[in-house]
Amino acid sequence: MWIKGARILDPASGLDSLGDLLIEKGRIAGIYPGGHESEPLDNVIDARGLWALPGLVDMHVHLRDPGYEYKEDLYTGSLAAAAGGVTTVLAMANTNPVNDNASVTQYIVERVKEIGLIRILPAGAVTKGQLGKELSEMGLMKLSGIVAVSDDGRPIESASMMRRALEYAATFGLPLIAHCQDLSLSGKGVMHESALSSFLGLPGIPRLAEDVMVARDLTICEDLKIPLHITHVSSRNSLAIIRHARERGVPVTCDATPHNLLLTEARVTGYDTNAKMYPPLREESDRMALIHGLSAGIIDCIASDHAPHAYDEKNLDFDVAPFGTIGLQTLLPALLKLHYDHKLDLLRLVAAATVNPARILGIEAGSISVGGPADIALVNPEATWTLSEEVIRSKSKNSAFLGMQFRGRVAYTICRGRIVYQG
Ligand code: DOR
Ligand code: ZN
Numbered sequence: 224m225w226i227k228g229a230r231i232l233d234p235a236s237g238l239d240s241l242g243d244l245l246i247e248k249g250r251i252a253g254i255y256p257g258g259h260e261s262e263p264l265d266n267v268i269d270a271r272g273l274w275a276l277p278g279l280v281d282m283h284v285h286l287r288d289p290g291y292e293y294k295e296d297l298y299t300g301s302l303a304a305a306a307g308g309v310t311t312v313l314a315m316a317n318t319n320p321v322n323d324n325a326s327v328t329q330y331i332v333e334r335v336k337e338i339g340l341i342r343i344l345p346a347g348a349v350t351k352g353q354l355g356k357e358l359s360e361m362g363l364m365k366l367s368g369i370v371a372v373s374d375d376g377r378p379i380e381s382a383s384m385m386r387r388a389l390e391y392a393a394t395f396g397l398p399l400i401a402h403c404q405d406l407s408l409s410g411k412g413v414m415h416e417s418a419l420s421s422f423l424g425l426p427g428i429p430r431l432a433e434d435v436m437v438a439r440d441l442t443i444c445e446d447l448k449i450p451l452h453i454t455h456v457s458s459r460n461s462l463a464i465i466r467h468a469r470e471r472g473v474p475v476t477c478d479a480t481p482h483n484l485l486l487t488e489a490r491v492t493g494y495d496t497n498a499k500m501y502p503p504l505r506e507e508s509d510r511m512a513l514i515h516g517l518s519a520g521i522i523d524c525i526a527s528d529h530a531p532h533a534y535d536e537k538n539l540d541f542d543v544a545p546f547g548t549i550g551l552q553t554l555l556p557a558l559l560k561l562h563y564d565h566k567l568d569l570l571r572l573v574a575a576a577t578v579n580p581a582r583i584l585g586i587e588a589g590s591i592s593v594g595g596p597a598d599i600a601l602v603n604p605e606a607t608w609t610l611s612e613e614v615i616r617s618k619s620k621n622s623a624f625l626g627m628q629f630r631g632r633v634a635y636t637i638c639r640g641r642i643v644y645q646g
Contacts (some may be wrong), residue, residue, distance in 0.1 A: 224245075224246040224247075224266045224267070224268070224597075224637075224640065225243060225244070225245055225246075225259075225261070225263050225266065225267045225268070226243065226244040226246070226267075226268045226270045226275060226599070226601070227243045227258070227267055227268065227269060227270060227271070228241065228242075228243065228258070228269065228270050228271035228272075229241070229242070229243075229244070229270035229271075229273050229274060229275035229601060230273070230274045230275065231244065231254065231256065231274075231275045231591060232274055232275065232276050232569065232570060232573055233276075233277060233590055233591040233592070234277075234570045234571070234573050234574035234577060234578050234590075235277070235574075235577070235578040235589065235590035235591075235592065236590065236591075236592065237570070238254070238256065238591070239569075239570060240256035240257065241256070241257070241258070242254065242255045242256040242257055242258055242259075243255040243258050243259045244275060244591070244599070245259070246597040246599075246637070246640045247640075248640065249596065249597055249639040249640035249641070250594060250595065250596060250597055250640065251591060251592060251593055251594065251595055251596075251597050252593065253593060254591065254592075254593055268601065268635060270601055272603065272605075273601045273602060273603055273604075273634055273635075274601070274602045274604050275591065275599055275600075275601055276308070276555075276573050276577065276591075276599070276600045276601075276602060277573070277577040277578070277588075277589050277590050277591050277598060277599065277600070278308065278309065278310025278311065278341075278577075278588070278589075278598030278599055278600050278636065278637070278638060279307070279308050279309040279310065279311070279554055279555055279576045279577060279600060280309075280310075280311040280312075280576060280577055280580040280581050280584075280586075280588050280589045281304070281309045281311070281312045281313070281526055281527050281529070281551060281554055281576065281580075282312075282313045282371075282400075282454075282478065282524060282526045282580040282583065282584060283313065283315065283375070283400075283454055283455065283478065283480075283526035283527060283528045283529070284300070284304075284312040284313060284314055284315065284526075284527060284528075284529040284551060285314070285315050285317065285376070285528075285529055285530045285531065285547070286300040286312070286314045286315075286318075286343065286529075287300075287318060287531060288300070288318065288331070288334070289318050289319065289320065289327065289330060289331075290318045290319025290320065291318065291319060293533055293618070294531040294532055294533050294536075294618060294619050295531040295617055295618045295619060296618065297314075297331065297334050297335055297338055297343060298338050298340075299616065299617055299618040300312070300314075300343070300529075300531075300551065300617070301335075301338050301340040301341050301343065301643075302340070302616040302617075302644075303529075303549070303551040303552050303615070303616040303617040304340075304341045304551045304552075305340055305341055305616075305636045305638070305643040305644035306552050306616045306633065306636070306644050306646075307551050307552035307553065307554055307555055307556075307633060307636075308554075308555040308600030308602065308633040308636050308644075309341065309551055309554060309555070309600075309636075310341050310342060310588070310598035310599075310600070310636065310637075310638040310643075311341065311342040311343075311344065311581070311586065311588045311589070311598065312341065312342070312343050312344070312529075312551070313344050313345075313346050313370065313371060313580075313584065314331065314343050314344065314345050314346060315346050315373060315375045315376065316345070316346050316347055316348040316353065316372075316373060316374070316375070317348075317353060317374075317375065317376035317377070321348050321351075321352050321353050322345055322346070322347055322348055322364070322369070323347065323348035323350070323351050323352060323353070323359040323360070323364075324359065324360050324363065324364065325360060325363040325364050325366065325367040328345050328347060328364045328367035328368055328369055329367050329368075331343065331345045331368075332345065332367060332368040340638065340643045341636075341638050341643060342588070342598075342638065342639075344368070344369075344370045344371075344584070344586065345364075345368060345369050345370070346369060346370070346371045346372060346373045346375070346400065347359055347361060347364035347365075347369035347371075347372045347373075347397075348372065348373070348374055349372045349373060349374045349379060349388045349392070349399065350374055350379065350384065350388070353374045353376065353377050355374070355377070355379055355380050355381055355384055356384075358384075358387065358388060358391055359372070361391060361392060361395050361397055362395050365395045365396075365397060369397065370397070370398075370584050370585065370586055371397055371398045371399070371400055371452075371584055372388070372392050372397050372398075372399050372400070373399065373400035373401070373402065373454070374402065375400060375402040375454060376402065377402065377404075378401075378402055378403060378404040378405070378406065378436055379401070380406065382439055382443065385401075385439070385440060385443055386443050386446075386447065389443060389444065389447055389449050389451060390447060390449065393447075393449045393450075396585070398450060398452055398583055398584060398585070399451055399452065400452045400453075400454050401436075401440050401451060401452065401453050401454065402454055402455070403433050403436035403437045403440060403453060403461070404432055404433060404436055404501065404502070405431070405432045405433075405435050405436045406432075408428075408429055408431050408432035408435065409428045409429075409432035409501075410426065410428075411426045411542075412426045412427045412428030412429070412432070412503075413425050413426055413428070413499060413503075413541060413542045414426075414427060414428065414488060414491045414498075414499065414503050414504070414541075415427060415428060415430075415488045415491075415503040415504060415505045415506065416428055416429040416430075417488060417505075417506060419488050419489070419491070419492070420488070423491065423492065423494070425491070425541060425542060426542070428501070428502070428503050430457075430458035430459070430460050430461070430505070430509075431460075433456075433457060433458045433461045433502055434458055434460045434461050434464065437453060437456070437461040437464050437465065438464050440453065441453075441464060441465065441468045441473055441475055444468075444473055444474065444475055445468065445471070445473045448474065449474070450474040450475070450476070451474070451475050451476075452475070452476045452477065452478070452583055453465065453475060453476070453477040453478075454477070454478050454526065454528070455478065455479065455480050455483065455502050455526070455528050456477045456478070456479050456483075456502075456513070456516075456522065457479070457480075457483045457502035457503070457504075457505055457509060457513070458502070458505060458509055459505075459508055459509045459511075459512035459513075462512050462513065462516045462521065462522070463512075465477055465516075465521060466516070466521050469521060476523045476524070476579075476583050477521070477522055477523060477524070478522065478523060478524035478525060478526040478575075478580070479513045479516070479517065479522050479524075479525060479526075480525070480526065480527060480528045480550065481525060481527060481550055481553060481554060481557030481558070481624075482500065482504060482528075482548055482550065482623045482624070483502065483504065483505065483509070483510065483513055484510065484513050484514060484517070484525065484557070484561060485510075485557055485560060485561070485624075485627075486498070486504050486510075486623060486624075487504055487505065487506060487507050487509075487510055488503065488504045488505060488506060489504075490504055490623060491503075491504065491541075494540075494541045495623075496537045496538070496539065496541055496544035496621075497537060497548055497621045497622060497623050497625060498548070498623050499541060499544055499545075499546055499547075500528070500530065500546050500547050500548050500623070501546040501547075504623070514561070514565055514567070517561070517567060517571070517572075517575065518567050518568065518571065520571070522575070523575065523579045523580075523583065524575050524576065524579045524580045524583065525554065525557075525558060525572070525575040525576050526554075526576070526580065527549075527550030527551055527553070527554045528547075528548075528550060529549050529550045529551040529617075530546070530547025530548060530549065530550075530621075531547070531549050531617050531618060531619035531621060532544075532545045532547050532619055532621050533618075533619055534619070534620065534621075537619075537621045547621065548621060548622055548623040548624075549615070549617050549619060549620070549621055549622045550622070550624075551617065552614075552615060552616060552617065553610060553622065553624050553629070554576060555576070555600060555602065555631070555633060556610075556629035556630075556631055556632070557624070557629075558572045558573070558575070558576055559572075559602070559604065559629070559630060559631035560629060560630070560631075563630055563631075577589035577590065578590050596639055597637060597638075597639060597640040598637065598638050598639065599635075599636075599637040600633055600635075600636050600637075601633070601634045601635040601636075601637070602631055602632065602633055602634060603631065603632050603633075603634045603646075604630070604631050605630065605631075606630070606631065606632035607628060607629065607630045608628070608629055608632055609626065609627065609628050609629070610622060610624050610625055610626065610627050610629065611625065611626075612625065632646060633646050634646045
């Protein structure tokens with residue numbers, strides 16, 4: 224297959240040039256900046272006017288399968304990812320049963336192979352049942368295909384468990400992804416704690432709930448000198464703690480979500496439960512700190528925290544609805560919005576959802592390189608569109624971005640050399 228005339232953007236190599244791509248047997252066989260003279264007749268995508276990016280790597284996704292397939296399953300999650308230009312996802316372990324043993328991992332790996340659309344890599348739980356008491360069978364799960372461990376959805380409450388978990392995961396070369404939340408501080412909170420939460424009469428989640436856990440985990444990380452990844456950083460203070468740790472050489476990486484980068488607590492006014500998630504949407508000063516952290520390279524990755532919930536679950540009073548917003552399909556559009564609205568460097572933004580998460584997870588993905596997998600998102604950078612329920616491919620429609628206008632739309636998604644989505 225030829226892709227002719229695209230603007231090829233590959234942050235791993237720094238390439239930003241018009242050119243052609245040749246794909247053979249699921250791999251990239253040639254990259255021709257400036258174009259190749261061949262005039263093939265079939266199997267050509269005329270990509271003039273389109274941008275060719277590496278297929279996105281979303282390192283924080285809840286696909287609900289096994290156990291909560293009424294919210295999402297591995298098939299509908301694959302469709303949503305493909306429609307969003309995402310070709311690799313890390314599927315979090317808070318399924319039912321929890322992915323804390325090799326038989327659950329094997330189920331996911333086999334089901335994903337049957338579906339055959341995009342790459343879904345499972346994360347294993349850190350602790351059995353994500354209960355924080357006993358370490359999970361990380362070694363056996365790794366043999367079955369997990370690429371990281373995380374109790375995401377819940378924090379690891381005990382510092383000693385976090386310390387042992389980080390050491391144990393490292394013996395298998397598995398990155399650990401930390402969801403930082405001190406439950407005694409987040410309490411019954413349902414939105415960011417502020418003047419607005421008082422005004423709305425909703426219990427708040429203070430920044431501190433995140434900050435103290437980030438500080439604890441970084442202290443452990445610094446002591447052990449074992450890499451740690453902190454997911455969904457939302458508080459300006461957490462970010463400052465991470466920045467100081469990085470300056471001391473602590474091996475910490477982190478990500479932020481598109482919703483924390485593009486929205487604030489103001490979105491909660493009106494009590495729309497699609498704006499309820501953990502961590503919560505915070506204040507403009509937090510959002511600006513995140514945007515600055517991204518452009519300064521302190522935030523390594525953008526990951527969606529795609530968290531589908533059924534209509535009937537979200538259609539409840541704000542304080543009882545579940546936490547979460549979907550985001551697979553809007554990851555790439557959100558990234559382009561950050562480029563257009565905040566003038567963030569395009570290659571750096573693309574890196575945050577391709578090569579950076581791939582490096583942290585230690586997987587072969589996230590770049591356009593000869594011999595590498597042919598995972599490519601072709602984007603029409605000018606198309607403007609509005610997110611409505613009709614365009615959402617996920618089983619659940621609970622997006623905090625419903626009604627938002629985006630500029631830039633996925634035209635084709637190619638995974639392992641196959642077209643898995645055509646817009
Ligand atoms: O909003 C969230 N939803 N935050 C989490 O940490 C978990 C996730 C979920 O699984 O629904
Ligand atoms: Zn989480």
